[in-house]
Amino acid sequence: xxxxxxxxxxxxxxxxxxxxxxxxxxxxxxxxxxxGEILCIVxxxxxxxxxxxxxxxxxxxxxxxxxxxxxxxxxxxxxxxxEKELRKIRGREISYVYQDPGNALDPLYTAGFHVAETIxxxxxxxxxxxxxxxxxxxxREVLIPDPEAKAKSYPHELSGGMKQRVVIATAVANTPKxxxxxxxxxxxxxxxxxxxxxxxxxxxxKYSSSVMLITHNLGVVAEVCxxxxxxxxxxxxEEAFVEELFTNPLHPYTQGLLEAVPNPLKKIERLRSIHGSxxxxxxxxxxxxxxxxxxxxxxFCNKEPELVExxxxxxxxxxxxxx
Amino acid sequence: MMLKKIxxxxxxxxxxxxVGSLVHDWxxxxxxxxxxxxxxAGLIIVAAFTVLGIIGPYIAPYNPIExxxxxxxxxxxxxxxxxxxxxxxxxxxDLFSRVLAGARVSLMVxxxxxxxxxxxxxxxxxxxxxxxxVIDEIIMRVTDVFLxxxxxxxxxxxxxxxxxxxxxxxxxxxxxxxxxxxxxxxxQVLVVREQLFIEAAKAMGVSTRRILFKHILPNSITPxxxxxxxxxxxxxxxxxxxxxxxxxxxxxxxxxGRLVADGRRWFPEKWWYSFFPGxxxxxxxxxxxxxxxGLRDILDPRFRRRLEFRGVE
Numbered sequence: 045x046x047x048x049x050x051x052x053x054x055x056x057x058x059x060x061x062x063x064x065x066x067x068x069x070x071x072x073x074x075x076x077x078x079x080g081e082i083l084c085i086v087x088x089x090x091x092x093x094x095x096x097x098x099x100x101x102x103x104x105x106x107x108x109x110x111x112x113x114x115x116x117x118x119x120x121x122x123x124x125x126x127e128k129e130l131r132k133i134r135g136r137e138i139s140y141v142y143q144d145p146g147n148a149l150d151p152l153y154t155a156g157f158h159v160a161e162t163i164x165x166x167x168x169x170x171x172x173x174x175x176x177x178x179x180x181x182x183x184r185e186v187l188i189p190d191p192e193a194k195a196k197s198y199p200h201e202l203s204g205g206m207k208q209r210v211v212i213a214t215a216v217a218n219t220p221k222x223x224x225x226x227x228x229x230x231x232x233x234x235x236x237x238x239x240x241x242x243x244x245x246x247x248x249x250k251y252s253s254s255v256m257l258i259t260h261n262l263g264v265v266a267e268v269c270x271x272x273x274x275x276x277x278x279x280x281x282e283e284a285f286v287e288e289l290f291t292n293p294l295h296p297y298t299q300g301l302l303e304a305v306p307n308p309l310k311k312i313e314r315l316r317s318i319h320g321s322x323x324x325x326x327x328x329x330x331x332x333x334x335x336x337x338x339x340x341x342x343x344f345c346n347k348e349p350e351l352v353e354x355x356x357x358x359x360x361x362x363x364x365x366x367x
Numbered sequence: 368m369m370l371k372k373i374x375x376x377x378x379x380x381x382x383x384x385x386v387g388s389l390v391h392d393w394x395x396x397x398x399x400x401x402x403x404x405x406x407x408a409g410l411i412i413v414a415a416f417t418v419l420g421i422i423g424p425y426i427a428p429y430n431p432i433e434x435x436x437x438x439x440x441x442x443x444x445x446x447x448x449x450x451x452x453x454x455x456x457x458x459x460x461d462l463f464s465r466v467l468a469g470a471r472v473s474l475m476v477x478x479x480x481x482x483x484x485x486x487x488x489x490x491x492x493x494x495x496x497x498x499x500x501v502i503d504e505i506i507m508r509v510t511d512v513f514l515x516x517x518x519x520x521x522x523x524x525x526x527x528x529x530x531x532x533x534x535x536x537x538x539x540x541x542x543x544x545x546x547x548x549x550x551x552x553x554x555q556v557l558v559v560r561e562q563l564f565i566e567a568a569k570a571m572g573v574s575t576r577r578i579l580f581k582h583i584l585p586n587s588i589t590p591x592x593x594x595x596x597x598x599x600x601x602x603x604x605x606x607x608x609x610x611x612x613x614x615x616x617x618x619x620x621x622x623x624g625r626l627v628a629d630g631r632r633w634f635p636e637k638w639w640y641s642f643f644p645g646x647x648x649x650x651x652x653x654x655x656x657x658x659x660x661g662l663r664d665i666l667d668p669r670f671r672r673r674l675e676f677r678g679v680e
Contacts, residue, residue, distance in 0.1 A: 103570055135572030147563035152585050161581075162571040214571060 050254050051077040051100070051222055056113030058092070058099045065326040069095040069108070071278035074351060077222060082248060082255040084265045084286075086301070087275035088322055093258045094143075096275070097224045101134050117222070136166040139215040141225040141244075145207035145232075149199040155210040156180065156195030162217040182213045185250075186243060205236035209243070216247055223247075224256045229264065241268050262305050266290060271357070274298050277323050277333040280351060284358040294360040296338045332363065340364055406661025412654025413599075419467060420474030427464035432619045434458045444637050454639035456629065462640065465621040466647050472622045473651065476537055477602040483541040485595060488548020493579055493587075495549065496556025507553070510546035518543045519605055526614040533622070536606055536615035544602070551594055555587035562586075593663040600655030607648050623648045 058070040070092040077083050085093045099110050101122060115122040117137065122130060139162075142148040149158055159179035164170055176195070183191035186209045199207055208228060215223055225244060229237035245268050248255050259265060265272055265286065272289045274282040274297065282295040293299045300318040320337040323329055329336050335345035344363035351361040400406050424431065435442075442459030445451055453462035495506040513521070522536075522543045529535030559565065560583055568578050607624025609615035616622030618629075623644045630640030 101570065103566065105566075131572050131574065133572070134570055140567065140570045142563060142567060144563060148567045150564045150568070150582050150586070152582075161568070161573060161577075165572045165574065165577075211567075214567075 048078045049076050050079045050118065051256075052114075052116040053096075053100070054114040054116070056096065056099060056115065057111040058095050058104055058108055059111050060108045062107055062326075067325045068278055068328065069325060070099060071328075073113075073275070073278070073280055075273050075280055075283060077254050077256055078271075079221075079254055080248070080252045081270040082245065082257055082268055084269035084272045085256065085258045085275055086260060086262065086265055086272055088260065090322055090325070091275045092278040093275050094226050097140075097226055097256060097258055100224065101138055102130060103134075103140075132166065135162050135214075135220070136218040137220055138222045138224065139218070139220040141208075141212055141215045141223060141228045143227040143230050145204060145211045146199070148211050149207060151199055154196050154198055155202060155207075155213075156183070158210060158214045159183070159195075159217050162214045166218050179213070179217070182217055183210075186210075186213045186216070186247070187239075188213070204232050205240065208232060208236075208240055212240070212243065212247070216251065216253075219251045220253055222254045222256065224258070226258045227260070228257075229259075229261070237264075244268070262301065274301070277328065278325065279333065279361070280359075281334065281362070282358075282360045283351070284360075288355075288358050292358075294354060294358070294365060295334075295362050296340050296364070297334045300337075332361075400661065400665070403661055403664070405657045406664070409654045409656070409658030409661055412650060413658050416470060416651050416654065417474065419470040421471070423467040423470045427461075427467045429461035429464040431460065431464040431468035431621050434460060444633065444640070446637075447639050453643040454637070456626075456640055457633070462626070462643055465626060466623070466644055468621045469623045469626065469644065469647065470651075472533070472616060472620060473603045473606065476533070476540070476606045477599045479537045480540045480544060480602045480606075481595060481599065483537075484545040484548055485591070487545040488552055488591070489584070489588075491545075491549045492552025493556055493584060496553040496587075497560055497579055497583060503553075506549065510549050513543065513546040514550075519608060522605060522609060523612070523614060526609055531614050531617060533616045533620060536609045539609070540602060540605055544598070548591060548594070551590050552587055555590055556583055559583050559586045589666045593659055593666065596662050597656055597659035600652035600659075603655075604648065604652050 053073055053075050056070055056073045057068070060067040060069055073092070073096050075083070085097070087093050095104065095108065098104055100115050100117075102110065104110055110123060113123065117133070122133065125133070149155070153161075156176055156179045159182055160172060160175035163175040163178055164172065167175075180191045180195050183195055188194050188206065188209050194202070194206065194210075199210075202210065208231075212228070215225075223244070228244065229240050232240060241264060244255060244257070247253070257264070257269065269286045271283070271285050273280050274289075274295065276297050282289070282293070282298050284292075284294075289298065290302065293302055297318070300316070303316040304318065306315060318337055319339075323333055323336070331346035331348050332338070332341075335341045338345065342363070344366075347363075349361045349363050349366070351359050352366070353359050354365055400410060439459045442455050443457050445455040445459075447454045451461050451463060453466060456462055456465070491506050491510075495503040522539045525539035525542050526536050529538060565578060565582055568582055569575075573582075603623075606615055607622065607627070610622040610624035611628045613628070616625050618625070626644035627641045627648070630637070630642075630644070633640050
C-alpha cells in the first residue's frame with residue numbers, strides 16, 4: 045500500500061435486491077484516495093457514484109446490500125468493522141456533505157446545534173456550551189457572515205447557500221481526514237456554486253484533508269480536482285490526473301463526455317452527444333458495459349475489460365488499449 | 368414583546384426546547400388563535416375546565432359530598448334558583464357544587480389515562496417505526512387485535528372484569544386507548560426516518576438513541592399532540608359513559624356521567640338533575656375537540672404558509 049494512500053477501495057459491489065431483480069448499482073469499483081488530494085468521481089446520473097460513496101461507511105439502506113469488497117481506510121477494512129467502531133469513524137474521520145442542504149438539516153434545531161451535536165458525538169467530555177462556542181468558530185471559518193446570530197437561526201431562516209455552508213461546517217467540525225461531497229453544488233445557483241467550491245478547496249488546504257467530490261459537472265472537475273475517476277454503469281472506466289484526462293482522454297466514454305461539453309475555443313455547429321442511454325442496471329450488457337453505445341466497439345468487447353495502468357497514474361478499462 | 372419573552376424562556380428550558388421549536392413562530396400561532404374564534408373558544412373552555420378541575424372543590428359554595436340530614440326533606444330536588452344555580456339532588460346536595468367537583472374527577476381520569484397511554488404509544492411507535500421487521504410486525508399485530516374491537520365495548524368488558532370503580536375504569540380506558548397512539552406515532556416515524564437529515568445525523572456519528580429521541584421523536588410528535596388534545600374529550604366522554612352504566616365512579620363521587628345516570632330516575636320532571644352534568648360533559652368535550660382542530664391548523668405548515676400569504680406576520 046502506498047504510504048500517501050488514505051483510502052483504498054477494492055472491488056466494491058453494492059447490489060439492490062428489488063422485486064424487479066437485482067440492481068447492480070456498484071459492481072466492482074476499485075479506486076484510491078491519496079492524502080490531501082481532491083478526487084473527483086464523474087459519471088451520469090444513476091451510474092452508482094452516490095451509492096458507492098455511501099457504501100464507504102456502510103450507509104447503504106435496504107434493499108441495498110454491500111455484497112463484497114474492501115474499503116481500507118488507513119489500512120483498516122471499514123466493511124468488517126463493528127457498527128460501534130464505525131460510528132466513531134463517521135463524522136470524525138470521514139464525513140459527508142450532501143447534495144440537498146435543505147433536507148440535510150433537522151428543521152427543529154438551530155444551525156449551530158447541528159455542528160455542536162457532531163462535536164459532542166465524538167467527545168465524551170465536552171459540554172454543550174463549549175461545543176457551541178467551537179461551532180461558532182467553525183461558522184466563521186466557513187465564511188458565514190455574523191456567525192453568532194446565524195448559529196442561532198433555524199434552517200428555514202437561512203438561504204440555500206448558507207445552509208450548504210452549515211452542512212459543510214458540520215462536515216469539517218471534527219477536522220476529518222476525508223470529506224465526501226456528493227454533488228454539493230447541484231442545488232445551488234451558479235454564483236454560489238463557485239463560492240462553495242472555493243470554500244471546499246480552501247478547507248482542504250487548511251486541514252490537509254482529502255476530498256472525494258462527486259459531480260457531473262466537468263467544469264467543476266477541471267476547476268478544483270487533482271485526480272478524476274470516471275464511472276460508468278457501476279464501474280470505474282478511467283482514472284487519471286486532471287490535466288491528463290482533459291488533454292488525453294482514453295476511454296471512448298470519457299471522450300464522449302468531453303465532446304458533449306461546449307468548448308469556448310472551438311466554434312462548432314452542434315454538440316456531440318453519446319448515442320443511446322445508460323444501460324438497464326438489472327439487465328446489463330455482456331462484456332464491456334459501454335460497448336452498445338461505443339463508436340469503436342469490436343469483437344473483443346463482449347468480454348469484460350480490466351482497469352489497467354496505461355501510463356503513470358492513468359488507468360483505463362478498454363480493449364482498445366490492450367491490442 | 369411579552370410573547371417574545373415567553374418564547375425566549377421556552378426555548379431556553381431544555382425540556383421545552385423541542386416542543387417550543389415545533390411552533391416556530393409564537394406570534395403567528397397567537398394570530399391564528401385570535402383569527403379563529405372557535406379555537407379561542409376551545410382554548411377558553413379547556414383553560415376554564417383545567418382551572419376548575421384544580422380549584423373547583425375549594426370554591427364550591429356547598430360541600431359536594433356530605434349530606435346534611437337535617438335539611439334533606441326541605442332541600443331535596445329543588446329547581447335551579449339563585450341559591451342553587453343548578454338545583455339540588457335527591458339528598459339536598461347542591462348540584463352546582465357537585466358538577467364543579469366533578470370537573471376534578473374528569474380531569475384526573477383523562478390525565479391519568481393520557482399519562483399511561485401516551486408514553487406507551489410513543490415508545491412502541493418509535494420502536495416499531497424505526498426498527499421495522501419482526502419487532503414492528505409483533506407490535507402492530509397486537510395493536511390490530513385491540514383495534515378490532517369497538518373501544519367502548521372493550522373498555523366495558525375490562526372495566527367489568529376489573530370490578531366497578533374509578534381506578535378500574537381508568538385502567539380499562541388505558542388498555543383500550545394506547546394502540547391508536549402506537550399507530551399514529553409509527554406512521555409518522557416511517558415518514559421522518561427516511562428524511563435526509565436522519566441519514567446525515569447517522570453519517571456524522573450521532574448515536575442511534577440520540578437520533579431516535581432528539582431527531583425522530585420531536586419531528587413525529589405533531590400529529591400525536593393534536594390527537595391527544597382531541598382524545599382528552601373522548602376519554603372524558605368514555606369515562607362518563609362507564610360511570611353512566613354504573614362501572615366507573617361509585618357514589619358518592621360526583622362524576623358527571625354518574626350524575627346524569629342518577630338524575631335519569633327523576634327525568635323529565637326534575638330535568639336539572641341530568642341536564643347540568645350533561646351540559647358540562649358536552650361543553651368540555653366540545654372545547655377539547657375545537658381546540659384540537661385549531662391546534663392542528665397551527666402546527667400544520669401548509670396552513671401557516673396560507674396565513675403568511677395573506678400577509679400575517
